[in-house]
Amino acid sequence: MPELIYLFYGNDMFLVENAVESLVKTLDVDPFNVLSYDLSEQSMxxxxxxxxxxxFFADKKIIKVKSPWFFHEDKQDDLIPDLMRYFHNPNEDTTVIFMTAKPLDQGLQVTKEAKKYIRIEQVSDMDKDAFKPYVKKEFESIKYQIEDQAINELLERTNYDISLLNNEMAKLKLFAFDEKRISLKDIKQLVSRNLEENIFELTNAVVSKHKKRILEVYYDLLEKNEDPIRILSSISIKLKETIQTRQLLDKGYTQDMIASYFGVKSNKAYYMVKNAQQIKKSDLESLYERLSNLDYDIKSGRIDKKLGLELFLLEV
Incomplete structure (x- = not known):
């Protein structure tokens, strides 16, 4: 017999919503009786x-609830006791499905009651190795062809973010509607990186000393008229995060704990941990200090900002 109340949570809302939709299909409820609420916009x-x-007009209904803040925020609300009473005695004609991409606060009374009375499902992140087959299948299912290099570039540019990836695939499907073929050139032309993604990739390349990739990403940023000072500052922030990650690992933190600490998705935390583990802490601190000195030299007029940053990247 199906449960009457569910809570789906994970790191990525796209995957959480997919899991919820899979459940909804199994419940055999008229789509007109599937309702959606968002507690960031509507009241408790x-x-x-x-x-x-x-x-009175249908046997069953489903209520999908986004932004259930009470599972991760300790906010006063006079209706919280009513919600917990509902957990004990739910309406038998209604299936309620809460969904969130935020970690649950296990210390909250609402969460404790939920664990006793409702079905809780944790939605795992998509494994990194599953992304390429996923993209290939998405295009092949509608008779599109996409080059392997194009898939790799698409994944790099979307930083293995499943929500962003699906948005970009939708755009590519429209672009290639007539020819049904997607090349590496198409990806470079249509799928842009934002500064955050570029800096994250540039920092990865700096830490791994991948000089070809360092220069590719750096020149890509310059073509988009990004200021070298802003690039330098952003790399410094990422290196500081890497140093902090190394310190957390030394304290016994796991990848999931690090993801929660920085408020990032598991895939990003994977690279943060990888970067922190593949370079000595002293080398990380040395890179950070060199960037700080370069920042001072640029701002004091001792060296041109573009030349200074380029020399730093070449000497990594």
């Missing part, structure tokens, strides 16, 4: 009224 009072309302 509205939700509780809907949950307690018996439908």
């Amino acid at each position: 009072d509205q939700l509780l009224q809907e949950m307690n309302t018996i439908s």
